[in-house]
Amino acid sequence: MLKSNDALFFSAAFNHAPIGMALVSASGTWLRVNRSLCDILGYPEAELLGRTFSDVTFHEDRGTSWENFNRLIEGTINIVKLEKRYVHKNGHLIWVAVHASKVMSEPTGTPYILAQIQDISDRKKTELLLHNSEKLSLVGQMAAGVAHEIRNPLTAVKGFLQLMKSEGVKEQYYDIVFSEFHRIELILTELLVLAKPQEAKMESKDLNQLLAEVVTLMESQSIMSNVRIRFTCALPSIYIDCDENQIKQVVINLVKNAIDAMPDGGETLIDLQLFGDEVQIVVSDQGAGIPDDQLEKIGQPFFTSKENGNGLGMMISFKIIENHGGRTEIESQVGEGTRVKIRLPLGQNQPPSARAGDAAGCGSNA
Structure with a gap:
C-alpha cells in the first residue's frame, strides 16, 4: 500500500503527465483520467469518467x-503495447499508442489497468505520406517494367510481320509470332493477378496432403528435366487455414524455379516441419545458387535470373504468403543451391493423429 507521501507523488505525476493517463476497472470503465487524456479526446473529465474505453474507440x-x-485482466500477458484509433468528441479519428499493464489494489487484490496513451496522429500522417510516395515510386517502376517486357515481344512481332510482307508467309514465322503473343498474354495475366487478386477462400486444409498433390502434379515435368522431387514431413497431418489453390500456386512456382535452376538434373527437396504455433515449408534445389546482389532483388517486379522469366511469379507468391499471415525467406549459396523457407500460422483445429515425432505416412518421391 502506498504511503501518504508516495500517494501524493503518484497523484501529482498522474495528473500532470505530458501524455494521457488512465486508471481502468476490470469492466473497462475509466475510473480516473488526467488532463492530457481529456485534451487528446476533447472531452471534459466528467464526461469520460464512468464510460468504457470502448465507447470512444x-x-x-x-x-x-x-x-x-481481457488477457491483461486474466494475467495471460503482463503488458500491452498497441496502436489504435480513438474517435474525438468532434468526430475525427485520433491515432494513439497505448501502453497498458495490470496493477492490483491492496489489500483487496482488485485488478485495475493502468494505461499510458500518447497521440501519434502526426506520425501516422507522415507515415501515410511516405507510404503513398513509395506506392507512386512502385507504380513508376511497374510501368517502366511493363513497357520493357511487352516492347520486346511486340518488336519481334513487328519484325516478322514485315518479313511476311516482303518475303511471303513462312510456317515458322507463324509459330514465332504466336509464341510472342502468348508471352504478352502471360505477362498481362500475371499483372491482372497483382492488380486485382482473387479473394482468398480460407478453409482448414491438410498441408501434408496438399504438398503431396503438388509433387504428383509436377512429376512429369521433373522426370523430363531429370530432376527427382523428394518430399519429407514431420507429421502425418498438419492443418493450416488457407486458400488451397493459392498455396498450391506458390509451391508449384517454387518447384518450377528449382527445376529450372538444375538444367543438368538433380534433386529438389520439399520439407514440411512444425515449429510451435507455425508450420514451415522449405523448397531447396542443387542449382548454381544466386549471388547476394541478386538475392535481395528477388520479389521485385520484373527482376528475374531466368532467360524467359519476368519476376512476377515470385512477387505474387510473396503477396499470397503475406495475405495468409506468413513470411518468406530465401537463402542461397553460389555453387550449392537455393532454399526458400515459408512460415505459416498453424491451423486452429488439428487432428488427434498430429502428434510430435509420429512421422508415419510421411514422404513422397517423384
Missing part, C-alpha cells in the same frame, strides 16, 4: 482492444 479497433484488455 473506433469500431474497427474494438475487438482487438477488448481481446488485449
Whole structure:
C-alpha cells in the first residue's frame, strides 16, 4: 500500500503527465483520467469518467482492444503495447499508442489497468505520406517494367510481320509470332493477378496432403528435366487455414524455379516441419545458387535470373504468403543451391493423429 507521501507523488505525476493517463476497472470503465487524456479526446473529465474505453474507440479497433484488455485482466500477458484509433468528441479519428499493464489494489487484490496513451496522429500522417510516395515510386517502376517486357515481344512481332510482307508467309514465322503473343498474354495475366487478386477462400486444409498433390502434379515435368522431387514431413497431418489453390500456386512456382535452376538434373527437396504455433515449408534445389546482389532483388517486379522469366511469379507468391499471415525467406549459396523457407500460422483445429515425432505416412518421391 502506498504511503501518504508516495500517494501524493503518484497523484501529482498522474495528473500532470505530458501524455494521457488512465486508471481502468476490470469492466473497462475509466475510473480516473488526467488532463492530457481529456485534451487528446476533447472531452471534459466528467464526461469520460464512468464510460468504457470502448465507447470512444473506433469500431474497427474494438475487438482487438477488448481481446488485449481481457488477457491483461486474466494475467495471460503482463503488458500491452498497441496502436489504435480513438474517435474525438468532434468526430475525427485520433491515432494513439497505448501502453497498458495490470496493477492490483491492496489489500483487496482488485485488478485495475493502468494505461499510458500518447497521440501519434502526426506520425501516422507522415507515415501515410511516405507510404503513398513509395506506392507512386512502385507504380513508376511497374510501368517502366511493363513497357520493357511487352516492347520486346511486340518488336519481334513487328519484325516478322514485315518479313511476311516482303518475303511471303513462312510456317515458322507463324509459330514465332504466336509464341510472342502468348508471352504478352502471360505477362498481362500475371499483372491482372497483382492488380486485382482473387479473394482468398480460407478453409482448414491438410498441408501434408496438399504438398503431396503438388509433387504428383509436377512429376512429369521433373522426370523430363531429370530432376527427382523428394518430399519429407514431420507429421502425418498438419492443418493450416488457407486458400488451397493459392498455396498450391506458390509451391508449384517454387518447384518450377528449382527445376529450372538444375538444367543438368538433380534433386529438389520439399520439407514440411512444425515449429510451435507455425508450420514451415522449405523448397531447396542443387542449382548454381544466386549471388547476394541478386538475392535481395528477388520479389521485385520484373527482376528475374531466368532467360524467359519476368519476376512476377515470385512477387505474387510473396503477396499470397503475406495475405495468409506468413513470411518468406530465401537463402542461397553460389555453387550449392537455393532454399526458400515459408512460415505459416498453424491451423486452429488439428487432428488427434498430429502428434510430435509420429512421422508415419510421411514422404513422397517423384
